[in-house]
Amino acid sequence: MLDKRILEKLFRQNYSEMIHLARVLLGDDAEAEDVVQDIFLRVAEADLPPRKEGYLLTAVRNACLNRIRQMQVREKVKNLLPMGAEADLQLRGATEERADDISAYVDEHLQEPHRSIFHLRFDDDLTIAEIARRLHLNPNTTYKYLAQSIQQIRTHFKR
Amino acid sequence: METTKEHILRLLEMLDNPEAYTEQEIEDIINHDDDTREAYNLMVEAKRSSRRRKADAAVDVDGAWQRLEQQLQPRHQNLRRMKIAASFIGVLFVSGIAFAAIQLIRHTQQWSPKTEVVVNDATPINVAPTDTLGNDTLVVQPVVYDNIPLKKMLAEIAAHYDAKVTFQSDEARELRFRFVWNPQQGIDQVVSDLNQFNCLKVTLKDNVIIVE
Numbered sequence: 001m002l003d004k005r006i007l008e009k010l011f012r013q014n015y016s017e018m019i020h021l022a023r024v025l026l027g028d029d030a031e032a033e034d035v036v037q038d039i040f041l042r043v044a045e046a047d048l049p050p051r052k053e054g055y056l057l058t059a060v061r062n063a064c065l066n067r068i069r070q071m072q073v074r075e076k077v078k079n080l081l082p083m084g085a086e087a088d089l090q091l092r093g094a095t096e097e098r099a100d101d102i103s104a105y106v107d108e109h110l111q112e113p114h115r116s117i118f119h120l121r122f123d124d125d126l127t128i129a130e131i132a133r134r135l136h137l138n139p140n141t142t143y144k145y146l147a148q149s150i151q152q153i154r155t156h157f158k159r
Numbered sequence: 160m161e162t163t164k165e166h167i168l169r170l171l172e173m174l175d176n177p178e179a180y181t182e183q184e185i186e187d188i189i190n191h192d193d194d195t196r197e198a199y200n201l202m203v204e205a206k207r208s209s210r211r212r213k214a215d216a217a218v219d220v221d222g223a224w225q226r227l228e229q230q231l232q233p234r235h236q237n238l239r240r241m242k243i244a245a246s247f248i249g250v251l252f253v254s255g256i257a258f259a260a261i262q263l264i265r266h267t268q269q270w271s272p273k274t275e276v277v278v279n280d281a282t283p284i285n286v287a288p289t290d291t292l293g294n295d296t297l298v299v300q301p302v303v304y305d306n307i308p309l310k311k312m313l314a315e316i317a318a319h320y321d322a323k324v325t326f327q328s329d330e331a332r333e334l335r336f337r338f339v340w341n342p343q344q345g346i347d348q349v350v351s352d353l354n355q356f357n358c359l360k361v362t363l364k365d366n367v368i369i370v371e
Contacts, residue, residue, distance in 0.1 A: 004231075008224065016218045024210045033223070040227050073182045077174055080206035083189060083199070099208040102201065122202065123209045127175040147167045150198050157201075 007044050014056050015040075021057060025064040027079035035063045080122075102153060109156070114149045117142060163194040170195055174202070301341040309334040309359075313368060320346040323367045331370045334358060 015036065022032035039059045043050065050056065065088065068081050076083055106118050113135055120131045132142040166188075173180055173188050180188070189199045304312045310332040313324045319342055326332050336356060340349060346363060353361040360371040 011224055011227065012220055015220050015223055019218055019223070020214045023214045024207055027206065027210055033226075037223070037227055037230065041230060044227075044231055073185045074177045074180070077177045077185055077189070080174070080203050082203050083186075086200050086203070099204040099211070102205050103208040103212070106205070118205070122205045123213075128171060129175070143168050143171055146171055147164055150167055150201060151164065153205075154194075154197055154201055 002044050002046055002049060006049055007040070010043065010049055010056075011040055018056055018060050021060050022064055025061065026067060027081065031067060032064075035060060035067060039063060098157065102157070105153060105156060106149075110149055110152070113137065114145050117146050118149050121146060163192075166191050166195040167198045170198060301339050303337070303339050305337045306335050308332065309336075309370065312338065312340075313370065316340055316349060317368050320349075321366070322346060322363075325367055325369045327369065327371045331359065 018036045018039070019032055022035045023029055026032050026035065039056065042059075043056075068076065068087050071081070073083070075081075081087070106115060110118060116135060117131055120126045120134065121128070126134070128142050128146065129139050131137070132139040135142070137145075169191075170188055173185060177185060188195070190196055310324075310326065317324045338353070340352075344352075346366075346368075350361050350363045350368065353359055362369045362371070
């Protein structure tokens with residue numbers, strides 16, 4: 001087993017970045033914690049610490065991908081997690097830049113109340129009915145506005 | 160026919176309440192067409208981007224390390240137990256080899272005289288030479304030579320006392336009789352015992368057993 005002092009040093013150096021990534025990819029703090037702890041338990045069993053730079057973050061991505069693959073479809077959509085082949089792309093970091101661009105686009109180009117609806121739905125996890133109540137809108141109108149925003153963003157990034 | 164916008168509306172409705180749909184219905188809604196699937200993926204990315212902004216919150220590394228330590232403890236204990244068990248197995252294994260070796264030596268040492276010595280003896284007596292095993296670990300038994308040529312018998316006895324044997328008569332070499340040798344006795348006593356046989360005259364000179 002790996003020397004405990006080496007393990008602790010490795011843990012303290014990398015844990016924050018690893019848990020951050022796992023939380024982003026899984027959208028569940030408890031699951032993310034499990035993933036990172038499991039990785040360190042495996043590292044602890046090895047005789048030597050991982051030598052490759054970025055090994056631990058790659059291990060997080062792979063472990064998260066495995067978790068998502070094992071989830072039921074309903075569980076995935078609840079946390080808005082990628083499905084099928086898209087999971088591979090998104091979790092391996094291929095679409096990270098685009099995710100940031102989407103966020104910037106929303107803030108810069110969406111008009112109100114579209115922008116607020118978008119943020120309340122994806123940042124605060126409110127349902128359409130809750131958003132409608134909060135913004136004093138008709139639920140059907142709220143649905144329409146959100147659908148319009150999604151169409152607009154898609155059209156922009158399709159270019 | 161439903162438009163893309165209507166499909167996205169259905170997708171949004173489903174995402175608000177996935178419990179109301181079966182697994183198959185959920186998949187069918189998301190994969191209805193490329194536009195709906197892309198809309199879902201876009202929402203996934205938007206959500207991920209949102210999580211990334213939120214995930215900058217402070218992380219309790221100390222607490223996480225303590226939780227890991229708690230999980231490691233039973234593993235360390237199990238490993239320690241396994242190591243101790245492995246050590247025991249190792250000791251037993253080595254002991255087993257040593258025991259087997261002793262048994263083998265005993266068997267080998269006992270076997271050679273027995274095959275020839277105890278030809279007509281119903282109650283053979285075993286021997287373990289004193290130069291092989293210490294007196295404290297083994298009681299040396301007398302050896303019975305029965306119907307064994309004297310040349311062979313004396314060769315073994317002389318070897319035990321680190322002596323030599325000289326036959327002055329060829330006839331004496333082939334003599335056969337029953338003789339009980341106690342290795343714990345001195346060589347002088349053995350010579351004396353041999354001289355009890357009328358047909359033999361044995362002397363000891365300069366650590367050489369001379370048979371006339």
